[in-house]
Amino acid sequence: MAKQPVKARILNGFQDVLPAEAMRKEQMLSILKKVFFSFGYAPIETPHLEYSEVLLPDEGDEVSKQLYRFNDHGDRDVVLRYDLTVPFARYVVQHKNDLGIPFKRFAIGNVFRGERPQFGRYREFTQCDIDIVGTSSLSADAEIVEVIVASMQALGIERFTVKLNNRKILSGIAELVGAPERAAEIIRIIDKIDKIGQEKVKASLIDEVGLSAESADKILEFITIARDTPEAELFGAVESYKTQNALIDQGLTELQELVAIVRSLGISEEFCKVDFSLARGLGYYTGAVFETVLGDLPEIGSVCGGGRYDNLTMSYSKEQLPGIGCSVGLSRLLAALEKLGLQSESATPADILVAQMEGVPVVATRGLASSIRAEGVCVEVYPEEAKLKKQFQYADRRGHKFVIVLGSDEIENGTVTAKNLKTGEQNSYKSATEFVAATGMKGKN
């Protein structure tokens, strides 16, 4: 300890979470977990570190360059996980007999990607996933939509829309115009239609994808119908496409059934609607895909998305285990909740600080705090004697709502004096119980 101090710093692209933000994250995750529990999702955990061979079945992939991969002290080739989905596929195959199929889980954990750091993007960040594997039932797809809707509502978000599509429709359209391998590109261009207009979409489909003018028109016709038709008539309007391509037929049928279930569950078009231009970036989706946008913050993008995958476990097993999953974009969602004013700005879980006055026995202040805590209220005791001004600054900085001052007068009179830091109002109470009752905080913990 006598040596020269080392500079306290962290790696570029990593973050220390300060109390106020950690509180907000904790509060958000606690609400999400309650929703997951209410639908019967159990938590699981997998290691942060795994064999590279296991997590990276496809060597030379683009993602490989961004990984924290090294040889450990036993010279094993290991890597820090870069998502929660690949380890989950490995986990399900490895423990299938213990878990039983179908299997539902949620997982919340940190993942690592050595990408170039950007504002709001970190090299270590928290993911939150739910999945149902071992069934291809549309009932499972509908449940994921239910969970998303329940989650948004539980978080207090009033205006949001889960956008639904089916990958089979998109692949079918690409097949229809003779370009099945270019589906992803075609979708990316379609996705821009609101920004650049129909003419430029057509030009891009011709110039960038190399489609004929006729093919480009065919695609535009489909998406124009899809975009401009009210939902009640939508599936009727695109019905004729079903006979043109088997994949479109299957995709439209699945989507129509899913929408029917979702509607029957009382989820209206306001909260969940079809969007044929919705694509999702990841390659492994094979059926339903969905994203969630916020009515008041469309610029923030999707806060929650996912889809159905049929082949995810096939890196580890010849047996196919179809599944559907959803990933919550925690940092976006947290930013959204902050912008919408739906979370506390406080850096402390305690609404009350009991000041420690000079000469007042610790038992008096701590005893008072205990009696408030017994009412189910979070309360902190300033941990040493200090000037009252310093203790009020401490409370101001952290966001306590009340400071209780217990001096010799209060002890003598058996009263409790509390100052409301927001209003500046100061009142005297006969007991901690009376104070708690007066503030309406009882049982909030």
Next chain:
Amino acid sequence: MAKQPVKARILNGFQDVLPAEAMRKEQMLSILKKVFFSFGYAPIETPHLEYSEVLLPDEGDEVSKQLYRFNDHGDRDVVLRYDLTVPFARYVVQHKNDLGIPFKRFAIGNVFRGERPQFGRYREFTQCDIDIVGTSSLSADAEIVEVIVASMQALGIERFTVKLNNRKILSGIAELVGAPERAAEIIRIIDKIDKIGQEKVKASLIDEVGLSAESADKILEFITIARDTPEAELFGAVESYKTQNALIDQGLTELQELVAIVRSLGISEEFCKVDFSLARGLGYYTGAVFETVLGDLPEIGSVCGGGRYDNLTMSYSKEQLPGIGCSVGLSRLLAALEKLGLQSESATPADILVAQMEGVPVVATRGLASSIRAEGVCVEVYPEEAKLKKQFQYADRRGHKFVIVLGSDEIENGTVTAKNLKTGEQNSYKSATEFVAATGMKGKN
């Protein structure tokens, strides 16, 4: 995906947490967090990965051989954190002005040590720490004891003892016999007195530490008084030692004051008592030290321990920030709760499974589940149509308490049939609300 599957496996010494255990861990952490919140501890987070130079100020340390240390893709010398204490010291120094001092926090996170794997010990494991820094007040020491007592009680543990000591006393005793550098060794030997007896302790002090017979007798005299005297007379009985050594004087005075505060807070000797043989392994403690043992499971060792440190931040700053911290041994505590039967064995958070009968519309089963969920009860819907036997097996395996069967009869009659899986009893109810009321589960979520 067409390539040969890779074997699904994890690294030796790492673990996949299955749902039942993850549920128990989640439940335990949720209780602990509530206690920490109730005392005003806010969460913080630090990265899993840091500069080696920052986390390992003392090169060549024994712990260095067990680390996951490597050069990242930017050739930075980095290491996975091996505890939450060293990063906390770094964090406090780095963010001192934003945090404000004194500062209280809890942190729950995984740490990595490449030790030889043993039964119940893993190379990646979860730690849970609370700390108060920036004060050397005994009020802070008392708070840590309060938090431990509240945590054990919140977890449902009835018989436990927080053992208290002060490092200054132990160092003073070593000074008293002219062997200040051998304090740790002396304590380790004293610690065995119950097992090996006084004679062998004396012999070890002479043979192993190289003390004279006279010095060994002096030590034995002290610990004999300390061990055999009831608390009411204890500090009186060792009073004469205070004049012999300044450190003993200071240590005994601090300990006596701390015990007085703890007692005045209503924590009796049953739950917290002095133990002069308590040492704690770590070198950085400078004052109060404590460990927690369980009355019904003494063999499990300490489930929660810590102490006061004055120099922890001095690796990063010339400014001294005294603090006190406590680390919960989560895996031990989890094992203890399981042995004491204080946790559910269930692998699902949902008490109820709604079966999906063939031909019954998804909206009927999911609608029923929604109405139960609205009563504050966790409920799962089997995600596809399947034979009833398979669905009952699913519920049996996971630990659901009830299976609700909603067939065409029930739909026609507007009733709900529920089977209690424990008793085998099957009953019909007029509505989901009636069923929930009858089971007493309302609002348990």
